[in-house]
Amino acid sequence: MSSSPLDNTIDRRTQILRAAMVCFAKQGFHQATMHDISAEAGISVGLIYRYFENKESVISAMADEHKAEVNQWLERARQAPTLVEALEVLFTSHCCESSPQVLSAFVVDLFAEASRNPRLADLLRDVSKTAMDGVTDLIARSPEARNGVHDMEPRELAELLFALNDGMLMRDVLISNPEPAEIRERQLHIARLLWRLLFASTAEPALT
């Protein structure tokens, strides 16, 4: 079941990245120390430097992981039977996926960091463009897009939907209430209303 030398290296890297994700989400990039990360991973500080050149390269490795994750979402969305279902896939992965609001905090931090780290900004722009192109294409190919009452190009619709997604994600970091799930349910509800408005299926719209 285990461990060619290559696998070991990959395992260590992902172990470190997982720990780093927890620390970054809890404390932010600049307040999480390498010692915090090593403690979270249950290894020594020095070992991190065997697998990563420095702290910044840990950060960009995580951005790379994020990129891969986004591509997976897009792949899954493409397989959905209808446009609205595809959007639902994208929305829920973006917002809820694995852990609660860990991801939100991390992504917002990523954007904040990108505003002064050009390399990271390039990476995020790239991720964003890929995802946006994918959704634009999804919309352009979808018959539902022609049924809506709107007056928008596929590209414009994609930009609208992504901004909405990101905005809701950004607002997630303020949640501290008893029920985070409840709030996300409400966000999803609102997003659905918009989708229905933009992409009214030709079938029954009577599901209020």
Add this chain to the structure above:
Amino acid sequence: MSSSPLDNTIDRRTQILRAAMVCFAKQGFHQATMHDISAEAGISVGLIYRYFENKESVISAMADEHKAEVNQWLERARQAPTLVEALEVLFTSHCCESSPQVLSAFVVDLFAEASRNPRLADLLRDVSKTAMDGVTDLIARSPEARNGVHDMEPRELAELLFALNDGMLMRDVLISNPEPAEIRERQLHIARLLWRLLFASTAEPALT
């Protein structure tokens, strides 16, 4: 033109806050040093500590300023003759106001910071609630809100519009292109299309 002792104090404070805003936007909260801020303000480090208890209190003072600013926007929006014009006021202040994307970087940083600073999170939640209540009210009172083809409550509409705003603001930090103004123009264009869809004025909708 100047300076009861109280005025002097206020001037110094705003001078420091203005410098801090520049530094925070350029480098982020944790990478901007107190020396950076003092240099930007053209004063000594020690003097900052005469007007602020510590670095964190500089940050929350800025959040307070942000709150006041948001309230001003809301006030101006309330005076607009139509709902769509009010939204335009809010959108453009949020995104363009004084300096270019300085504000975007700052606000995204503020949210990132709020995800681990409960006091700051409380403050932002408060700002957000005030603004949201204001817009909800604006929508509820507006006759146009009944004309749209949507199926949404005023509160839901407000949440939708705010998420859109924040999402576009968040995306602004990735801009580094030759023409930032061009991109914001496009954002405004898309936002307008949505507004028109949601709040179709009874007058001519023929302005494609």
Add this chain to the structure above:
DNA sequence: TGACAATGAATGAACGTTCATTCATTATAA
């Protein structure tokens, strides 16, 4: 097989630097 050599993953104390904060001192104004 058993004795020895080589490897390199892993450790964590130590280093140099940076930074928020303090405070003794100096300038200014009343």
Add this chain to the structure above:
DNA sequence: TTATAATGAATGAACGTTCATTCATTGTCA
């Protein structure tokens, strides 16, 4: 003179990073 404003060198804690050292595992040879 006295009170207040302002300075910036000094402080000490915290951080990213390094590296001499340990030691379990693997390879080699008789």
